[in-house]
Amino acid sequence: MQQCLTFAAIVVGDELLSGKRTDKHLPHMINTLAARGLQLAWCHIVGDELDSLEAQLRHSRQYDVPVICFGGIGATPDDNTRAAAANAFDRPLTRHPEAAQLIETQFGIEAYPKRILMADLPDGSALIPNPYNNIPGFSVEQHFFLPGFPQMAWPMLDWLLETYYGDVAGVDLFERSLRIYQVRESDLIDLMELLKKDYPAAKIFSLPHLGESPYIEMGFRGSAPEVEQAYKALCHRLEGRGDIYEHSDQTKGLVNE
DSSP, rough: OBBOOOEEEEOEEEOOOOTOOOOOOOHHHHHHHHHTTTTEEEEEEOSHHHHHHHHHHHHTTTTTEEEEEEEEOOTTTTOHHHHHHHHHOOEEEEEEEHHHHHHHHHHHHGGGOOOOOOEEEETTTEEETTTTOOEEEETTEEEEEOOSSSHHHHHHHHHHHHHHHHHHHOOOEEEEEEEEESOOOGHHHHHHHHHHHOTSSSEEEEEEEEEESEEEEEEEEEEEHHHHHHHHHHHHHHHHHTOOOEEEEEEETTTTT
């Protein structure tokens, strides 16, 4: 079984940057990965401009992480993801024969002259089946390109995770935190740096809460043993400092929530 790894996401669309539409892919992908014991490393939202898309994809190629890209693979003039991927991966944009056949089967004579353009993919692309309307997505070098429509993209996401990463080892992720009162977050930086160094397997976080009774929520995320060990060390050090704190909820599993 492969080792656990993290994923990344790119969501494409001017409508997201203008506020005309709200992105739904990011929360769905977080939950889909969490159900498998996997995590999202980063997500970028990019507009439809060809140069911006190409630059983002060239950047993401530098990391050994699977990247799921949502949107911009259609046939309209503002759909530049296919061309950007071809440029970013230094491959010619060529007509994929199997993709062309799927599109012709779906639309018949109406596949021409425009819909067939969705079969023009970076040379050597592998197809991702689309159960909604048979117009496939595609993948190149750990980058997976899906439509922007959730009803199409989300079943395709499930398929590619099972097909390419079904044997990846997931981990049960846990979170435990406490609330610290009458202290500034800056007063806790040295403590956080020390705990981060001593317990690198548990990811520390700090969330200030403002209002009538402000407090700092501090805790850890990771596998249960590492989180519990780091959490006990945090409590011990807060007691040594004389800080006022209270425990939040009991250890909380993040998988399938």
